[in-house]
Amino acid sequence: VTARRATAAIAVLVVVIEGYFLVRYLAFGALFHLYVHGLLGVGLALAGHAAWRARRPGGAGAPELLGVALAGHIASAVPDVLFLTAEIPHAAWMDVFVAHISIHFVPAPLALTFAVLAAGVAAQVARVAGAAPGGRARRPVAAAEQHRGPPRRPAHRADLRPARRPRLASPGAGA
Amino acid sequence: VAPSPLLRAGLLGALALAVAGIGVLAHLSGEVHRLHDPNAGMRQLDLLFLDEPAPLLDRIGGPPAAGVLVLVVCDGCSAPSLRDDAVAEVRVTGDREVARAYALQVADRDRVGPGYALITADGRVRYRTFDPSVSGNAEEIRILVRSLPGGRGPT
Numbered sequence: 256v257t258a259r260r261a262t263a264a265i266a267v268l269v270v271v272i273e274g275y276f277l278v279r280y281l282a283f284g285a286l287f288h289l290y291v292h293g294l295l296g297v298g299l300a301l302a303g304h305a306a307w308r309a310r311r312p313g314g315a316g317a318p319e320l321l322g323v324a325l326a327g328h329i330a331s332a333v334p335d336v337l338f339l340t341a342e343i344p345h346a347a348w349m350d351v352f353v354a355h356i357s358i359h360f361v362p363a364p365l366a367l368t369f370a371v372l373a374a375g376v377a378a379q380v381a382r383v384a385g386a387a388p389g390g391r392a393r394r395p396v397a398a399a400e401q402h403r404g405p406p407r408r409p410a411h412r413a414d415l416r417p418a419r420r421p422r423l424a425s426p427g428a429g430a
Numbered sequence: 431v432a433p434s435p436l437l438r439a440g441l442l443g444a445l446a447l448a449v450a451g452i453g454v455l456a457h458l459s460g461e462v463h464r465l466h467d468p469n470a471g472m473r474q475l476d477l478l479f480l481d482e483p484a485p486l487l488d489r490i491g492g493p494p495a496a497g498v499l500v501l502v503v504c505d506g507c508s509a510p511s512l513r514d515d516a517v518a519e520v521r522v523t524g525d526r527e528v529a530r531a532y533a534l535q536v537a538d539r540d541r542v543g544p545g546y547a548l549i550t551a552d553g554r555v556r557y558r559t560f561d562p563s564v565s566g567n568a569e570e571i572r573i574l575v576r577s578l579p580g581g582r583g584p585t
Contacts, residue, residue, distance in 0.1 A: 283570050284563050285474050286457055338476055342573045345477035359471040369454055376443040383439035
């Protein structure tokens, strides 16, 4: 129930914020910017999250993924929000927000950012495939766990000393 | 039987890409996109990326006496109406020479604009862009005018 509530809450947040973006960009006749920055931000966020999650155990639920995607879009759209709310024109330093300026100067920005989104989605699918039973990430771990046996106590310093060679009696001793 | 996590992730990923792809294709095939700048990335950038002497000033009536000149370049479009808190003079021209000088002509379609350039009182051009609805985007132009020297009026 808690997971469902979290999913519903983040979904409502996504609808409200994306709806705000859609209405505002439409009012300026600038859907192009919604697509370019949205696709780039979400794609990079999904790819980065997949790389980060691949090193940690456990899966990522829907709320986490929705939150990551939303955060990616918001991060890439900060300069547009500043323009719309604080009337601050764009400046070169705004590249810190997911290359907000530079992405306008690459060839075919829409096609490029769509490819970034596709790469992000593919990274997430690959992460799920790696985490699934029989997936590449789990198989060696499971095999190792099977053969490991009970956990050992940490080695004591005394255990690390080289064992003394047993003293052998000389053949002539005691003769 | 519940679908496997991999199948579910694949289906959700395909759905997300399909939604985004349909949106992008609809935009690319729409009238607004075809009216836009051939150099698609530069449209409505809202970055004052120019700072050079404005070309053909004598042909467009000289620089503005005060504030900022909004030079609307198009064939038969209406001028934007800016609020009083922006000090601006708006002129509309369909002159092909002017359009070419401000990179607001599409040569392969023999189309002038639609777009606009912003010129300061010292005769420098600070911004130009194609814009499919210059009069409809007065709010965007107002924000840019107010950020230029002399463009900020009483609020």
